[in-house]
Amino acid sequence: MYKIFPFVKIHDFSSVFKELRREMIEFKSFKLQFNELSYFQHGNSCVVWLKPSIPECEDIINKI
Numbered sequence: 796m797y798k799i800f801p802f803v804k805i806h807d808f809s810s811v812f813k814e815l816r817r818e819m820i821e822f823k824s825f826k827l828q829f830n831e832l833s834y835f836q837h838g839n840s841c842v843v844w845l846k847p848s849i850p851e852c853e854d855i856i857n858k859i
Contacts, residue, residue: 825855 803811829845836842849855 822858825849825852 827847827849829847831846831848832843833846834841834843
């Protein structure tokens, strides 16, 4: 289940933060690299994003 996207409303952040912290307390840290800038259109606007890569474990994002 995705917990971070879509973005959490500010008034819900405290409870979501506590839940994320509980679930990820034993998750090992890792380094991200952002080498690619991309975008997609969404209605009359665009979303710009940086594509992350994790050299030591490419599938770690899927485990979060």
